[in-house]
Amino acid sequence: MSRIACFGDSLIQSFPFTEENSWIACVETIAGIPMLNHGRCGECCDDITDRLTRRSPDSQITHILFEGGMNDIIQGCPLSFSLEQIKKAQHFSTMANRPFCLVLPWYCAASELNPLIQRLREAMLKNFSSCFLLDFEPMFGPLSPRNRYFIWDGVHPTAATYEELGRYAAPILQQWIESTSEEDTKKKNI
Numbered sequence: 001m002s003r004i005a006c007f008g009d010s011l012i013q014s015f016p017f018t019e020e021n022s023w024i025a026c027v028e029t030i031a032g033i034p035m036l037n038h039g040r041c042g043e044c045c046d047d048i049t050d051r052l053t054r055r056s057p058d059s060q061i062t063h064i065l066f067e068g069g070m071n072d073i074i075q076g077c078p079l080s081f082s083l084e085q086i087k088k089a090q091h092f093s094t095m096a097n098r099p100f101c102l103v104l105p106w107y108c109a110a111s112e113l114n115p116l117i118q119r120l121r122e123a124m125l126k127n128f129s130s131c132f133l134l135d136f137e138p139m140f141g142p143l144s145p146r147n148r149y150f151i152w153d154g155v156h157p158t159a160a161t162y163e164e165l166g167r168y169a170a171p172i173l174q175q176w177i178e179s180t181s182e183e184d185t186k187k188k189n190i
Helices: 023-031 045-053 070-074 079-095 111-127 159-189
Strands: 004-008 035-039 063-067 100-103 132-134
Touching: 004 045, 023 035, 023 159, 045 063, 045 079, 063 079, 063 159, 070 111, 079 100, 079 111, 132 159
Parallel strands: 004 035, 004 063, 063 100, 100 132
Antiparallel strands: none
């Protein structure tokens, strides 16, 4: 059975709500894919990568999902540093023979952050085209207005948005699991 270890910041953890309200918990309910929540509020990509790479590969984990970058933007981390940390996470996943999914940051209601989010998204698209990319932007639709999707800070989703994110991601992640399982089967048959 496939199991996805989800590493990230508050957007994985589901701040300001409990883990049961996270988008990954919703994916687990809908798709039946066990999703392990390793999200921690306030962490930048280096913190997330450090937690991921300090773990020995668990034989029960079949896939790794990484969501980070918003805190890097908010805390002023250099873009090159953030990208290098994600590359380390991807390399760890590759060496552990686990497919890697990178969640692209979405634009938010704190519009002053959106130019920086765009810069990060473009860099991720350029540097991580070889891994599976999960992009929630099609779910959100037009950039303005975004207020209905976020709590007072303009960055963290409402409970309803976390659920909507999960409903959107469930079939996409299910397809990713199936495609990587097919690839593994082909490799074993060669």
